[in-house]
Amino acid sequence: MSDGFCTECGGGCIQQIPDGDNRLRRVCTRCATIHYENPKNVVGCLLEWEGRVLLCKRAIEPRHGFWTLPAGFMENEESLMEGAAREAFEEATAKSDDLRLFAVYSLPRISQIYLMFAGQLRDGFAKANEETLEVGLFDEADIPWDTLAFPVVTETLTHYFKDRKQNGKPASTGVHYADIHSRPGAPLDIVRHPSIVDL
C-alpha cells in the first residue's frame, strides 16, 4: 500500500514489516529508509490559586468552546516541566510556581501520553489569548463537569480534588497513572493504576 513520501530522498513509501521487526513501518521504496512513528506527549498544568483551579475555554478545534486545563504538545529540547509551564503561559498567560509531576495518562486510542503537573498560579493572574476564549478560576463545586473538553481533563480534576480531600491540602502525594480509552463526550472508560500486564 502506497503511503506518502520519504523525508530523506522524496521517494514513495509503502507499509511493510522490515527484517528483524514485527510491525508495519513506512519504508522508502527508493532508499529503504524506515520511518518510525511514535506516541506524542501532551504536557499541561493544574494551577491553583486560593483553592480555586484555573480552566481555559478552548478557542480552537477539537472541542472548541469546551473547558480544559492548559496543555499542549511537548517540544523538542525542553523538559516536561518547562513544557507544562510554557503551555500555561501560551494558553492562559499564566505563570506557574511549585510545579510537581502529578498525573501520567496513556491514551493508546490516539497514541498520546498526557503528563500533568500541579502547582500554584502566580499572583492569581491569567487571561485569555488567541488559543483561549475565556479563563476562569473555579471552586470544586463550580467545575463545569458537563462541558469539559476531554476525558483526561475530567480524570485529572477528579483525582486532584479526591487527593486534596484526603490530604487536607493541595495535592501533595504520589503520581496518578491510568490508561484512558474513552472518546471526548463519551462515557468514561479508564483503567486506573493497572498493576499487571500479561504477555
Place this chain on the structure above:
Amino acid sequence: MSDGFCTECGGGCIQQIPDGDNRLRRVCTRCATIHYENPKNVVGCLLEWEGRVLLCKRAIEPRHGFWTLPAGFMENEESLMEGAAREAFEEATAKSDDLRLFAVYSLPRISQIYLMFAGQLRDGFAKANEETLEVGLFDEADIPWDTLAFPVVTETLTHYFKDRKQNGKPASTGVHYADIHSRPGAPLDIVRHPSIVDL
C-alpha cells in the same frame, strides 16, 4: 535552508517559522505542510527477583557491551505499561508482574523522555536474545556501576535502592521526576525534583 522532503507530496522542505508560531519547523515549499517534530518516549522496567535486579548487557549500539535496564522506544497504540512490559520481553525474554510507574525523566539534550516501571520478574526467568549479550540478576552490592550504559540507568537504580532502603521493602512510594543533562560516560548532571520554572 533545505531540509529533506515532504511526507505528503515529496516536495522539498525548508526550516521556517510558520505564521502564528514562534519556532522553526520543517515546512514544504510545494504544499506548505508543516512537519512537527516532538520528543520520543522510552519505556522500560526495573524488575526484581528475590531482592536482585535484572540488568541486560547491550548487544547493540550505542553503548554496546554496557549494562542497562530493559527499555526502548514506545510504539503507537500501546499504553506506557504495555510498552515497558514489551521491552522487558524483547530485550530479556522476561515477563513482568505488579508493574507500577516508578520514575519519569526528561532528557532535553536528546529530546527523549524515559518512563520507568518497577515490578517483579516472573519466576525469576530471563535470558539473552538478539538485542542482549547477557542478562544478570544483581544484588545492590554487585551492580556494575562503572559499566552502566546511560546516566538514566544509574539514576533509576540509585533512586530504587534509596527508596527500598527507606521503606524496608521493594520500592513502593512516589514517582521520581528529574531532568538529566549528562552524556553517557560523563559525570552525572541531574536536576532532581525541580519545583519552579521561571518564564
